[in-house]
Amino acid sequence: xxxxxxxxxxxxxxxxxSRETLCRSPSKRFLSTSYAAPTSRFIGSSxxxxxxxxxxxxxxxxxxxxxxxxxxxxxxxVQHGHITPPKPGEEINITFIDKDGVRVDxxxxxxxxxxxxxxxxxxxxxxACGGSCACSTCHVIVEDPDLFDKMEEPSDDENDxxxxxxxxxxxxxxxxxxxxxxxxxxxVVRLPTMTRNLQASDFEPKN
Amino acid sequence: xxxxxxxxxxSNCTARTTRVPLRRAWRHSxxxxxxxxxxxxxxxxxxxDRPIRVAVVGSGPAGFYAAYRLLAKVDTAVVDMxxxxxxxxxxxxxxxxxxxxxxxxxxxxxxxxxxSPRFNFIxxxxxxxxxxxxxxxxxxxxxxxxxxxxxxxxxxxxGEKATRNVYSAREFVGWYNGLPEHRDLAxxxxxxxxxxxxxxxxxxxxxxxxxxxxxDALRKTDIAEYALEELAKSKIKRVRVVGRRGPIxxxxxxxxxxxxLQLPGVSFDPIPKDLxxxxxxxxxxxxxxxxLAQLLAKGSTNDPATSPKSWSLDFLLSPECLHWSPVxxxxxxxxxxxxxxxxxxxxxxxxxxxxxxxxxxxxxAEVEIPANTFFRSVGxxxxxxxxxxxxxxxxxxxxxxxxxxxFGRITTPVNTGENQQLPDGSLISHLPGLYCAGWVKRGPTxxxxxxxxxxxxxxxxxxxxxxxxxxxxxxxxSPGQSTGLGWEGVRSExxxxxxxxxxxxxxxxxxxxxxxxxxxKGKVRDKFGRVAEMLEVLS
Numbered sequence: 171x172x173x174x175x176x177x178x179x180x181x182x183x184x185x186x187x188s189r190e191t192l193c194r195s196p197s198k199r200f201l202s203t204s205y206a207a208p209t210s211r212f213i214g215s216s217x218x219x220x221x222x223x224x225x226x227x228x229x230x231x232x233x234x235x236x237x238x239x240x241x242x243x244x245x246x247x248v249q250h251g252h253i254t255p256p257k258p259g260e261e262i263n264i265t266f267i268d269k270d271g272v273r274v275d276x277x278x279x280x281x282x283x284x285x286x287x288x289x290x291x292x293x294x295x296x297x298a299c300g301g302s303c304a305c306s307t308c309h310v311i312v313e314d315p316d317l318f319d320k321m322e323e324p325s326d327d328e329n330d331x332x333x334x335x336x337x338x339x340x341x342x343x344x345x346x347x348x349x350x351x352x353x354x355x356x357x358v359v360r361l362p363t364m365t366r367n368l369q370a371s372d373f374e375p376k377n
Numbered sequence: 378x379x380x381x382x383x384x385x386x387x388s389n390c391t392a393r394t395t396r397v398p399l400r401r402a403w404r405h406s407x408x409x410x411x412x413x414x415x416x417x418x419x420x421x422x423x424x425x426d427r428p429i430r431v432a433v434v435g436s437g438p439a440g441f442y443a444a445y446r447l448l449a450k451v452d453t454a455v456v457d458m459x460x461x462x463x464x465x466x467x468x469x470x471x472x473x474x475x476x477x478x479x480x481x482x483x484x485x486x487x488x489x490x491x492x493s494p495r496f497n498f499i500x501x502x503x504x505x506x507x508x509x510x511x512x513x514x515x516x517x518x519x520x521x522x523x524x525x526x527x528x529x530x531x532x533x534x535x536g537e538k539a540t541r542n543v544y545s546a547r548e549f550v551g552w553y554n555g556l557p558e559h560r561d562l563a564x565x566x567x568x569x570x571x572x573x574x575x576x577x578x579x580x581x582x583x584x585x586x587x588x589x590x591x592x593d594a595l596r597k598t599d600i601a602e603y604a605l606e607e608l609a610k611s612k613i614k615r616v617r618v619v620g621r622r623g624p625i626x627x628x629x630x631x632x633x634x635x636x637x638l639q640l641p642g643v644s645f646d647p648i649p650k651d652l653x654x655x656x657x658x659x660x661x662x663x664x665x666x667x668x669l670a671q672l673l674a675k676g677s678t679n680d681p682a683t684s685p686k687s688w689s690l691d692f693l694l695s696p697e698c699l700h701w702s703p704v705x706x707x708x709x710x711x712x713x714x715x716x717x718x719x720x721x722x723x724x725x726x727x728x729x730x731x732x733x734x735x736x737x738x739x740x741x742a743e744v745e746i747p748a749n750t751f752f753r754s755v756g757x758x759x760x761x762x763x764x765x766x767x768x769x770x771x772x773x774x775x776x777x778x779x780x781x782x783x784f785g786r787i788t789t790p791v792n793t794g795e796n797q798q799l800p801d802g803s804l805i806s807h808l809p810g811l812y813c814a815g816w817v818k819r820g821p822t823x824x825x826x827x828x829x830x831x832x833x834x835x836x837x838x839x840x841x842x843x844x845x846x847x848x849x850x851x852x853x854x855s856p857g858q859s860t861g862l863g864w865e866g867v868r869s870e871x872x873x874x875x876x877x878x879x880x881x882x883x884x885x886x887x888x889x890x891x892x893x894x895x896x897x898k899g900k901v902r903d904k905f906g907r908v909a910e911m912l913e914v915l916s
Contacts, residue, residue, distance in 0.1 A: 298825055300482035304632075306826045330632040333665035334824060 253282040253290045262350050266293050267360040284310055284345035301346035303327050306335035308345035313358040315341055320353050337362040428455040429843055430863035432517045434504055435524035436460035437467020439815020441487040442829045443521055446836035448493055451843055455495045457864040461503035463879040463911045464887055471556040474583045475598035483825055491881050497864050500879035510764035516866035518852045519839060522779055522813040526757035526821040536699030542568050542709040546584045546754030553587060553604035555904035566611035569749025573712050575696050576754035577620035578628040582637055584752050585616045589643045589686050599902045616688040621695045621717055624652050624673045625725045631669045638677040645677035646689035654725040693717040709749055716742035757821035769808050778820055779813040785835025787811040795851050810853025812839055883915050890914045
């Protein structure tokens with residue numbers, strides 16, 4: 171193999187081709203770090219640590235150096251986390267009870283919706299339709315029926331979506347449709363567990 | 378071109394190595410210090426520090442949500458997603474109606490998943506057809522099947538296979554959504570005023586809504602351009618959506634129904650009162666059913682006298698055969714339906730059965746409904762991917778699913794040694810490292826939210842299996858049998874076969890081109906209707 175041929179081959183390998191899936195070009199590589207730093211998740215609210223929540227991402231990170239890649243919720247938080255930090259003295263208290271029963275107390279500003287708040291605070295709440303009231307993935311259950319009654323009536327569209335929600339209750343709402351206001355100070359909402367029990371119909375006739 | 382001995386220069390760190398670039402996905406800085414510079418024998422044992430390679434077959438919501446959850450839960454997992462089309466998103470792109478753009482917002486999340494360095498998209502590779510499934514096995518630790526339901530159920534009635542004016546709703550949906558497979562369907566919507574849709578699920582209502590919506594309402598959506606042209610020519614004014622059971626048993630969801638009832642210029646035939654339960658029975662129904670029944674009973678406020686188009690829901694009818702015009706034998710004239718009766722014991726149960734209705738003369742009660750265009754919409758159907766049996770998977774043809782334990786672990790009647798005891802004491806056998814999610818797992822029902830929950834369940838099962846402590850995790854290959862290379866191992870075979878796989882970057886180029894085309898026409902995007910057109914963007 172001539173010198174030139176070898177050099178060309180090396181060069182060919184060195185330059186990322188358009189169809190190169192795996193070898194990410196340097197610009198792509200930093201895509202994830204261009205998201206806001208993880209700390210920005212807490213901008214919108216001051217988080218009162220109640221219990222140390224288990225990190226679902228695991229602590230033994232294979233790729234520890236690149237913090238931005240580790241968690242999707244970081245990016246989700248940034249994507250949907252357009253929540254405003256509460257002005258001093260105007261904080262509204264809200265408590266989320268997550269799927270494991272862990273309480274997360276937050277202080278938020280008026281005008282933000284529960285989906286944005288949850289996502290900005292890295293709680294496990296999906297918003298498959300991006301908060302446009304077209305799915306039921308941000309389903310929350312209001313713990314206090316009196317506060318539920320204080321809220322504005324859910325619209326037909328919201329009720330239509332709630333009809334499809336897992337574990338629907340009398341005090342269910344869609345997180346994306348509940349806007350925080352002073353009246354809702356002290357609101358406690360539970361994220362429904364989506365765990366599914368095994369059913370007989372799941373199985374084939376057993377051998 | 379395969380260069381097994383060519384010197385390799387890493388494009389990320391420009392270091393030169395004599396090793397074949399086995400794991401280019403991993404930046405050197407991310408690798409455990411010893412791995413890249415020393416030749417490693419991957420065929421030895423599954424090493425703790427090497428990534429868990431997972432192949433996901435199918436890039437629809439099930440595949441993406443499973444990948445999302447898996448990447449978040451297992452930080453050593455690398456997901457390679459295989460897709461037969463050059464473009465991702467499956468039914469989110471090709472099944473969700475164009476006038477429901479908000480439902481497609483889930484694509485944002487999928488796009489976010491795809492930016493993970495631990496995710497690879499491999500499009501334009503049809504597993505089982507142009508790449509055998511068996512070529513994946515040696516390189517992966519787990520394979521997750523999430524390829525959905527690529528066919529639809531048939532009615533099995535005479536005339537159903539006619540090529541004119543008789544269509545499958547699935548194909549029609551694919552056609553107006555720009556699915557390459559049905560690009561050439563060319564449905565004739567000019568045959569007459571009457572369309573009949575058999576089946577009462579959301580797909581049936583989607584078809585009815587597209588037929589009844591004004592073309593101008595659709596113009597700004599991502600509906601295929603050729604479909605708009607055909608719909609503009611459509612003569613259809615009346616759509617009858619026919620089901621074999623009653624209103625309480627209908628499969629559509631309330632949102633889709635409300636939308637149709639509110640469609641401007643479209644009236645709705647009131648449903649006979651006797652099909653609904655009495656007030657007190659109605660109020661005792663579960664919430665979702667009750668609200669749906671109440672909405673059905675309320676109907677539409679649009680005045681039939683002033684509405685140019687109309688639709689109806691017709692209940693308790695099973696199609697018997699299609700009839701063509703005696704004068705113009707190529708024109709569909711009507712469909713003959715047989716009447717059904719609901720089980721008189723429990724007519725308002727959602728699971729109520731129907732029985733044929735007979736006249737006092739002993740003859741079957743029948744009715745003829747005029748139809749110029751006919752759609753069947755009685756459900757999707759999943760098929761066995763060719764080569765599943767090589768992996769030991771016995772596809773359940775009857776239910777149209779891959780047999781699984783409800784959590785997504787694929788099961789087999791053969792004892793594999795990987796057994797799990799059920800609450801009732803019986804044993805089921807798993808196929809280690811093989812999983813399924815979405816419609817191929819639980820059948821073609823439910824909305825994206827249900828598929829998400831389901832995909833999360835499967836991903837959680839995979840994560841739990843990988844974290845099995847004390848014993849070996851149930852991987853696809855026994856220790857020493859897997860190369861652990863994933864796509865890097867499969868790639869050479871794909872190239873040998875002369876395939877042209879598309880990467881995520883390729884999709885982004887196609888995406889940009891589609892959006893640009895759309896912008897010129899004043900719509901969100903203008904999809905490429907053919908695979909060749911998509912690939913042309915990349916050449």
